[in-house]
Amino acid sequence: IYAGGTLSLLHAAVMARQYTRKVLVFDRHTPAQSTRDWNISHVELLKLADTGVFSASELDSVILRTYKTGWVEFYKPDGSQKRLYIQNVLDCAVDADLLLSMARDAVLSIPENRVLSQTSFTACYRFTDHIVVEVTDSEGKSYYYRAKVLVDMMGVRSPVAMQLNEGAPQTHVCPTVGTIASGFMDADFDTGEILASIAPADISSGTGKQFIWEGFPAKGNEYITYLFFYDEVDSKNDKSLLGLFETYFRTLPEYKKIGSDFRIHRPVYGIIPAYFHDGFSRTREIADDRIILFGDAASLGSPLTFCGFGSLVRNLHHLTADLDLALESNMLSKRDLEKISAYEPNVASMANLMKYMCFNAETDEPNFVNDLMNEVMVVLDELPERYRQAMFRDEMKIEELVIVMLRVAWRYPKVLKATWDKLGVAGSVGFVKNLAGWAFSSAR
Template structure:
């Protein structure tokens, strides 16, 4: 990871003055300044978006071409973004023999987050013919016997013990190792990977799409020709913002954390257990318009690596401070209240990002995931469930469908918006989970304990239902019938829950909350007929 040369990037002294705990705790990293610059870069893109969500940079142009560039290479698909996009690209190159280009403004196959998933979901890679079981095993850092969810209840009228569930986010994956395997496979084909290229402009023409890029280091412009452009540049994709008229994101989950060594092992709440995953854990009530939530997942036991995340769920328009660097300061300050560290504790690498979510409030406001000769995937599409807080699981579960439909589109030369929109279609089940996630967002006038109390009621409801319901809920697969049971049980345990939420959402928001759930029920019924 190279240190950015941008004159706007703060110096290490500036970082230390403004974020002392973060700079101090990352001191063990040889490339500390580069990591700080990467966090700052992502935060700046987010703040630019938040200052004016409706403003969009024009990056997609129709029926035109750059006048001063010539095409240097032709591909069938060009991908911008080298993480989740690389997985899609590798299937297209190895299974369907498509010539693809994958570029990234940093390094293709390197990510600033690690992944957790279940063995059942990992088998989708095998079914998609991307990885063998043996190859997947080389990227598995750990497997847990079980995992649990526990919300703070010291000030809650509803006390709920930890809710345990098996086969949910119970396999820790070394993301970079898995991506490295995908990159090696892709390189053995007629395809290509280019690092340090930034997307500049996309020119959509009748029979092709031209993708203009800029070399991050030299500023040199390069032009590529393709049948299809796939955008997987992440949360704040300028392409996604433009084709959605600035309404590509409605909710977000700012997330920070570390992979670290030196936590105290044991069975106490504040000690780590390499056989148990902590899926959602809160240790305090809401403050500063945020309900902070922890995740804890053990990695490679021999390396003594343990990943902890701190995050909160929020709307784009709320007053809560969504700065990643500020959240890192909170993380390092509050970490001892979550897990004990021994004298040898040190950071192996930071993990961070903004994880997007979309709640559609209107029949015509469903997020667009395609335009003519343009397809969005991963966080750029932003269609993953807010409860799982990661696009990886959703991408893996749908990888076979996404790649097969992409191949069908190329074969039939059906690369217009109408057909491509069906590839990464909006899922009503995700909408109903988005509705439930509203429970996790504190209100301005609500008590600090409201979110924890409400979520304790939801967990109590889940504990009274069949264990498959909780598993399906955290894997975006819950049926409407099961979802209805969860809501009814929650209302019985906590009668005022919906009154409080409807007060937060307002009349219009409440209408669309109910409409989204009704749509999910209708979609499920139609799918069965």
């Protein structure tokens, strides 16, 4: 049984079609409909063809647009910022709903499978040889379904993840809002703007926020723009999506020129979760007896680049094969299931860099995040192209990250004080633990 009906459909489709498992997917809204559209590299997307569920031509049909190049740029008051161009990174805009619909159809192509809409998770009850999931439909009527295992993919607000992690399923978040719109006067339809800041941090309230934009062409004359920021979950900042939408519409004309024919086709939004693993390996709870968490419910992806969709695609083969083996062997205890995860030691280590992008007016100068990231872009520009591609694909090797960090520290010594301010003793020790775990892992 899958709780949640977006990314879960990709996993369920593989379990149903490749491993002939009987599956039930339910969602409190409408399955196969996402509140965001996705970007991924073409090479990564085509990995879905290896599952046998999708053909290469079907995957090509979900690509709304392929970009020739992408760039990253962080604001400098004097205009001296470095625009870093990156090839073959997040260069495909994907029609999320079309891909999910194809996965849903693959699930339903087997008569015994079911996909339920307007169905909410209520509770689950574990027994020795099965689990019972209680759900409620739109009229408030309760139903009970029995399964071997519950796959929780209810996202960042999952009540199961909340309970397993003692009310603290994330340490950091990235609230994200935007629109799919048309009528921009300066949209470049051949280029993806992967990260773009246009001003210093906003220090008008809370501890301050460094807003970052993202812009990608979609189908036809449509263009996707996102506004987001990184933050600690317990900061004083307003992290509501409604509040962020207000900032988005107020500042959008500063990012893109709006023409007289400007039109919004639909909003896009979400909260990207992150978790700091204070140890040599994964420390977040992602499983219990007959319960396993994937996607944003597990919060194991990188909030910097390769978010939930990319993380699931990259790990889909072993997440499905390993779960099938666990089902076949009846190895469904917490100890067994927590071995099946999308945890990657390199991603966990790289996620520490997000802490430097969480602005804090008490310790940071207004342009600190921009200044630091600009130095990172300069360093990456001086290094072979594989360094920038690896960083923005979450494929960096530990020795490559060390080279980048040392060069940034040499160019921008303020990062040493920032490390103390941002990470402190405990956080710095945790970062070292992550690096050590990465260095001695098989994923090095």
